[in-house]
Amino acid sequence: MxxxxxxxxxxxxxxxxxxxxxxxxxxxxxxxxxxxxKDIGTLYLWFAFIMFLVGGAMAMVIRAxxxxxxxxxxxxxxxxxxxxxHGLIMVFGAVMPAFTGLANxxxxxxxxxxxxxxxxxNNWSFWILPGxxxxxxxxLFMEGGGPAFGWTFYAPLSTTYSGDxxxxxxxxxxIMGISSIMGAINVIVTIFNxxxxxxxxxxxxxxxxxxxxxxxxxxAVMPVLAGAVTMVLTDKFFGTSFFDAAGGGDPVMFQHIFWxxxxxxxxxxxxxxxxxxxxxxxxxxxxxLFGYASMVYxxxxxxxxxxxxxxxxxxxxxxxxxMEMFFMFATMLISVPTGVKVFNWVATMWRGSLSFEMPMMxxxxxxxxxxxxxxxxxxxxxxxxxxxxxxxxxxxxxxHYVLVTGAIFSIMAAVYYWLPKWTGKMYDTTLAKxxxxxxxxxxxxxFFPMHFVGxxxxxxxxxxxxxxxxxxxxxxxxxxxxxxxSQLIFLALVxxxxxxxxxxxxxxxxxxxxxxxxxxPSPAPYHTFETPPxxx
Amino acid sequence: MSHSxxxxxxxxxxxxxxxxxxxxxxxxxxxxxxxxxxxxINGKTENSxxxxxxxxxxxSREITVEFITRTNTGMPWEFRAxxxxxxxxxxxxxxxxxxxxxxxxxxxxxxxxxSVSPGTAALYLNKTECFCFNQQPxxxxxxxYMPMQFYVDPQLPEEITYFTLQYTLYDVTARASDLTTKPxxxxxxxxxxxx
Numbered sequence: 001m002x003x004x005x006x007x008x009x010x011x012x013x014x015x016x017x018x019x020x021x022x023x024x025x026x027x028x029x030x031x032x033x034x035x036x037x038k039d040i041g042t043l044y045l046w047f048a049f050i051m052f053l054v055g056g057a058m059a060m061v062i063r064a065x066x067x068x069x070x071x072x073x074x075x076x077x078x079x080x081x082x083x084x085x086h087g088l089i090m091v092f093g094a095v096m097p098a099f100t101g102l103a104n105x106x107x108x109x110x111x112x113x114x115x116x117x118x119x120x121x122n123n124w125s126f127w128i129l130p131g132x133x134x135x136x137x138x139x140l141f142m143e144g145g146g147p148a149f150g151w152t153f154y155a156p157l158s159t160t161y162s163g164d165x166x167x168x169x170x171x172x173x174x175i176m177g178i179s180s181i182m183g184a185i186n187v188i189v190t191i192f193n194x195x196x197x198x199x200x201x202x203x204x205x206x207x208x209x210x211x212x213x214x215x216x217x218x219x220a221v222m223p224v225l226a227g228a229v230t231m232v233l234t235d236k237f238f239g240t241s242f243f244d245a246a247g248g249g250d251p252v253m254f255q256h257i258f259w260x261x262x263x264x265x266x267x268x269x270x271x272x273x274x275x276x277x278x279x280x281x282x283x284x285x286x287x288x289l290f291g292y293a294s295m296v297y298x299x300x301x302x303x304x305x306x307x308x309x310x311x312x313x314x315x316x317x318x319x320x321x322x323m324e325m326f327f328m329f330a331t332m333l334i335s336v337p338t339g340v341k342v343f344n345w346v347a348t349m350w351r352g353s354l355s356f357e358m359p360m361m362x363x364x365x366x367x368x369x370x371x372x373x374x375x376x377x378x379x380x381x382x383x384x385x386x387x388x389x390x391x392x393x394x395x396x397x398x399x400h401y402v403l404v405t406g407a408i409f410s411i412m413a414a415v416y417y418w419l420p421k422w423t424g425k426m427y428d429t430t431l432a433k434x435x436x437x438x439x440x441x442x443x444x445x446x447f448f449p450m451h452f453v454g455x456x457x458x459x460x461x462x463x464x465x466x467x468x469x470x471x472x473x474x475x476x477x478x479x480x481x482x483x484x485x486s487q488l489i490f491l492a493l494v495x496x497x498x499x500x501x502x503x504x505x506x507x508x509x510x511x512x513x514x515x516x517x518x519x520x521p522s523p524a525p526y527h528t529f530e531t532p533p534x535x536x
Numbered sequence: 537m538s539h540s541x542x543x544x545x546x547x548x549x550x551x552x553x554x555x556x557x558x559x560x561x562x563x564x565x566x567x568x569x570x571x572x573x574x575x576x577i578n579g580k581t582e583n584s585x586x587x588x589x590x591x592x593x594x595x596s597r598e599i600t601v602e603f604i605t606r607t608n609t610g611m612p613w614e615f616r617a618x619x620x621x622x623x624x625x626x627x628x629x630x631x632x633x634x635x636x637x638x639x640x641x642x643x644x645x646x647x648x649x650x651s652v653s654p655g656t657a658a659l660y661l662n663k664t665e666c667f668c669f670n671q672q673p674x675x676x677x678x679x680x681y682m683p684m685q686f687y688v689d690p691q692l693p694e695e696i697t698y699f700t701l702q703y704t705l706y707d708v709t710a711r712a713s714d715l716t717t718k719p720x721x722x723x724x725x726x727x728x729x730x731x
Binding site for chain 2: 117118181185188189192193194219220221222223224225226227228231239242245246247248250252253256257260318319320323
């Protein structure tokens with residue numbers, strides 16, 4: 001009898017038949033009251049996917065407006081709302097919940113635990129999220145519109161010059177933050193206390209390691225974000241002057257506080273991706289991961305460095321030269337542990353017997369395209385040239401390469417890798433190939449020319465642009481629409497897979513797959529590892 | 537079960553970190569001010585009067601101090617420096633004056649915020665008297681001259697020979713409504729004396 005079912009399952013909702021542990025509650029209450037890590041993982045993943053489509057629809061509005069110069073489809077203020085809410089939804093609604101969903105599904109199965117350590121809190125941390133995004137999205141329909149100050153909500157744009165919807169924005173960010181913090185606490189406690197006997201620290205799969213470090217980043221910086229939005233709230237509505245120079249505050253301080261959260265946040269969105277790729281590449285290379293220990297240390301090093309580089313987002317605010325030098329070199333230092341990771345992935349593939357199933361295709365695309373994003377990041381780190389790149393489409397190209405072809409491609413790779421384990425059936429590989437190739441071509445058509453228009457001086461977050469950027473923007477928009485449509489193929493594939501169409505798979509699913517999650521049957525039973533496995 | 541006890545203990549520890557970091561976010565505000573005070577990197581000058589005792593005037597050095605004025609968006613006052621730039625010797629007490637006029641049909645209270653560039657020079661700019669230390673009320677249609685007296689610390693690093701002091705004028709009428717009755721010691725009413 002597992003402690004999870006004994007202590008944590010509400011009896012009224014999910015009466016457990018002790019003889020048949022796979023009795024699954026039916027109907028909507030199953031999902032509302034569930035404390036099962038697999039159910040909650042599924043909820044997180046579906047929520048993230050829906051938010052990905054909603055945020056993507058906003059990106060379509062942005063690209064439609066930018067299809068040609070001039071203002072034709074939306075008002076500038078609405079355009080600003082679209083860029084703002086697109087960013088917020090993709091960061092807090094799509095990428096982060098998707099990783100939390102994967103953590104819920106996989107961490108207990110990977111470390112041989114019956115469930116997450118705090119299943120009831122797990123339920124809460126998911127179910128407050130839809131409310132947060134309902135608040136954020138409904139603010140778009142307020143008089144004066146929703147938040148229009150960019151996802152970074154710089155003061156005084158978010159204080160002196162923002163609309164009344166700022167209150168709703170702050171409230172929704174608070175709820176998102178609480179949800180992330182609860183999720184992170186759950187992950188840490190699970191990994192510390194619930195590993196199966198023999199699952200020592202240095203035997204943990206890298207996805208577990210990267211998530212553990214991510215969770216510590218989350219509990220360190222999400223409270224700082226909560227503080228920043230609270231200060232914006234009181235500055236706007238209660239007459240404080242944290243960021244108002246007239247009252248003795250300093251608007252530049254906002255940027256320092258925000259990016260003290262914001263830079264670790266970008267690693268929150270990429271470290272789990274590193275973990276996923278480190279699981280997939282060895283499987284399809286049929287070799288052990290090259291340099292396991294160095295991967296762990298590199299992840300830790302990236303996490304620590306992330307706290308001392310924040311001001312590279314602010315090179316143009318008028319810092320003294322010695323500070324710019326410090327932040328420039330600290331930022332460049334991050335490319336060392338990141339380079340270690342890329343090297344290790346390539347070295348894992350070296351002389352492996354490679355096969356190119358869908359997860360591997362996405363993983364390889366990740367390695368190549370994330371490296372492009374990393375290199376443009378290195379360019380942005382160089383202070384003197386950053387004065388040219390700052391606030392141009394070059395920056396947009398950079399962070400979309402690391403977040404779309406980085407984080408989101410890794411999430412897709414993860415879905416293609418573990419989906420057969422979740423459903424017990426192989427998904428439609430023809431659709432998957434269509435999805436992969438359409439996405440790969442369109443995403444590069446979408447983001448690569450942004451480097452060019454950025455270097456030529458096209459500013460970001462502006463609904464109109466100079467005529468000489470027209471041709472590139474047309475192609476960028478075509479790429480954008482194509483990438484958006486490609487994701488509908490993915491949607492069709494996932495729906496088909498959830499209906500359990502397709503050929504049954506073995507428990508190992510992939511020939512080279514190793515790890516505890518591949519030792520349990522496919523589909524993964526509702527309750528797993530009620531008696532902990534022994535890890536040798 | 538022992539697991540659940542261990543879990544609770546760990547949750548408490550992690551919550552302490554969370555609360556601590558929330559506090560740290562707010563602690564960043566005074567930390568930022570202290571850090572900037574010490575290093576002078578954000579170009580803010582002291583917000584209170586420095587006392588001037590006679591110090592050796594360093595005749596061998598000449599520093600150019602430039603004055604720039606601007607008004608915040610929505611602030612209707614006219615605001616300009618009577619002296620665009622002045623050459624001073626370190627240690628020498630100098631007075632300059634700023635002209636303001638309130639062309640609006642309502643009384644307005646203003647607050648001037650100084651900013652020095654390059655920022656390190658702010659540490660060596662000592663003001664013995666400044667209109668920026670207080671809020672400045674001006675009735676509709678009135679004008680005034682506001683004095684500012686300063687000296688440059690002879691410790692000013694050798695490489696700085698030129699710096700700029702910018703004042704931005706903010707409309708603080710809304711938040712100052714209960715303070716406007718206070719007479720202002722630094723406002724020189726019309727007719728004015730030229731300095």
